[in-house]
Amino acid sequence: MAHPQSIGILEKKFGNRLQQQVALHNYATARVGGAAAWFVTVRNTTELADAVQTCWDDNLKFFLLGSGSNVLFSDEGFDGLVILNHAKKIEMKISGEHPTLWVESGASLGLVARKAALSGLSGLEWAATVPGTIGGAIYGNAGAHGSDMHSNLLLAEILQHEKGKSIWKKEDFQFSYRSSIFKRHDESGVILSATLNCVYDDPQKIKERMNVFSEHRRRTQPPGASMGSMFKNPPGDYAGRLIEAAGLKGYSIGGVKVSEVHANFFVNSDQATASDIYDLVQHVQKTVNKEFKVELELEVEMIGFNQTANNNKANHGKASI
Ligand SMILES: Cc1cc2nc3c(=O)[nH]c(=O)nc-3n(C[C@H](O)[C@H](O)[C@H](O)COP(=O)(O)OP(=O)(O)OC[C@H]3O[C@@H](n4cnc5c(N)ncnc54)[C@H](O)[C@@H]3O)c2cc1C
Numbered sequence: 001m002a003h004p005q006s007i008g009i010l011e012k013k014f015g016n017r018l019q020q021q022v023a024l025h026n027y028a029t030a031r032v033g034g035a036a037a038w039f040v041t042v043r044n045t046t047e048l049a050d051a052v053q054t055c056w057d058d059n060l061k062f063f064l065l066g067s068g069s070n071v072l073f074s075d076e077g078f079d080g081l082v083i084l085n086h087a088k089k090i091e092m093k094i095s096g097e098h099p100t101l102w103v104e105s106g107a108s109l110g111l112v113a114r115k116a117a118l119s120g121l122s123g124l125e126w127a128a129t130v131p132g133t134i135g136g137a138i139y140g141n142a143g144a145h146g147s148d149m150h151s152n153l154l155l156a157e158i159l160q161h162e163k164g165k166s167i168w169k170k171e172d173f174q175f176s177y178r179s180s181i182f183k184r185h186d187e188s189g190v191i192l193s194a195t196l197n198c199v200y201d202d203p204q205k206i207k208e209r210m211n212v213f214s215e216h217r218r219r220t221q222p223p224g225a226s227m228g229s230m231f232k233n234p235p236g237d238y239a240g241r242l243i244e245a246a247g248l249k250g251y252s253i254g255g256v257k258v259s260e261v262h263a264n265f266f267v268n269s270d271q272a273t274a275s276d277i278y279d280l281v282q283h284v285q286k287t288v289n290k291e292f293k294v295e296l297e298l299e300v301e302m303i304g305f306n307q308t309a310n311n312n313k314a315n316h317g318k319a320s321i
Pocket residue numbers: 029063064065066067068069070071085105106130131132133134135136137138139140141142143144178182189190191192226227228229301321
């Protein structure tokens with residue numbers, strides 16, 4: 001691929017942080033995926049906005065990557081720029097009646113929750129053991145233990161193509177179960193930072209609640225390389241229950257296996273490829289549909305695939321946001 005003009009501009013801005021042919025399996029919790037044609041790590045929201053704007057100005061395809069815990073990159077990789085978000089600043093406002101946390105979007109959700117807990121800020125206990133960044137969590141309305149980002153988010157700073165920067169209220173994201181206006185592709189943009197609301201509580205009590213959640217996770221979820229829940233739970237049921245009832249617990253294709261511990265987790269147990277995972281997704285969807293007439297919808301996003309396993313709206317080969 002010829003070097004677009006934006007690559008020269010990014011080279012000047014980021015020096016040797018702009019790399020070529022970077023293996024994406026090192027940046028995805030499933031540990032699969034080919035190479036990114038170009039790859040840059042941004043360290044703060046100014047750099048993030050700068051990199052994204054440069055891509056928009058020059059029409060360069062890009063993908064914004066958090067912790068890679070909810071994406072499946074194809075074995076062919078990504079033929080544009082992957083921007084790895086390491087904008088991680090966390091500031092707490094611990095005064096007055098309503099304490100808040102201001103966080104850059106590349107901050108780790110778990111770390112934010114644990115820092116809040118140590119300062120006696122409650123509300124994020126559910127998030128302490130959920131992998132990912134704040135940006136990824138807002139994008140997909142991550143949640144666990146009866147709560148989610150929708151409950152915590154107050155405001156976020158957004159960058160959009162042609163519209164520039166603006167502050168969004170939580171309502172603007174139109175959150176639904178594991179989704180948002182961005183994940184549905186009804187709007188596009190990049191989350192730069194967020195303000196989260198909390199309430200005061202005894203740090204010891206917060207810690208105890210976190211321990212209960214963390215213990216529950218250890219008991220019910222498998223260790224190893226995965227993307228967490230592969231499918232959303234269909235209304236009134238559980239994807240894991242349906243997959244198990246279809247007799248698919250332990251079923252494997254290539255190096256990936258439907259977990260014996262939790263059937264909605266697909267674990268890369270033996271050097272799986274992205275194609276193995278894709279094939280397993282299709283097999284599970286078909287089998288569950290045949291058995292129960294239920295269409296399992298992917299929670300995970302597939303990047304760089306041309307196929308149609310994803311019945312989310314238009315996520316294949318998803319490029320610039
Ligand atoms: C073991 C395991 C357990 C899990 N448990 C849970 C759970 O309990 N609950 C739950 O909800 N999820 C769970 N997940 C899924 C995952 O943790 C969440 O979806 C997480 O929020 C993804 O964040 P990320 O930074 O890894 O996003 P990525 O996977 O890097 O990206 C996901 C999407 O978000 C977009 N994105 C990322 N940052 C931004 C930004 N700043 N602005 C705009 N778009 C952005 C990306 O472009 C991509 O489209 C689990 C995953 C694993 C591996």
